[in-house]
Amino acid sequence: MAIFSVEILDEDTDRVVAAVCSNYRYTSQIENPDFDDDLESGPDNLETIDNPESQAQFANRMTREFLMNHTHSYELKIAKDSAASSVEGPPAITNPDE
DSSP states (O other), rough: OOOOOOOOOOOHHHHHHHHHHTTTTTTTTEOOOOOOTSSSSSBBBEEEEEEESOOOHHHHHHHHHHHHHHHHHHHHHHHHHHHHHSSSOOOOOTTTTO
């Protein structure tokens, strides 16, 4: 399997991660999947919890999703263009009363 990599200067890494997290709306707190609406909210039943995904992990995942989505979008466009070019133009249909 090939590896696609980029290098970011150490002093710029925090900036890049912060930008990706901001642009893709990372939150440090997420909804607690185990929260029970029927119980009172408290230390044993929190509505939100700390995000288990770190900002670096999130930025990495968003970068991978960006590459996957753009590749898929590009390939769909190529397939649509190819399919459209193989379709004949509209048929000639005339009004016999004219």
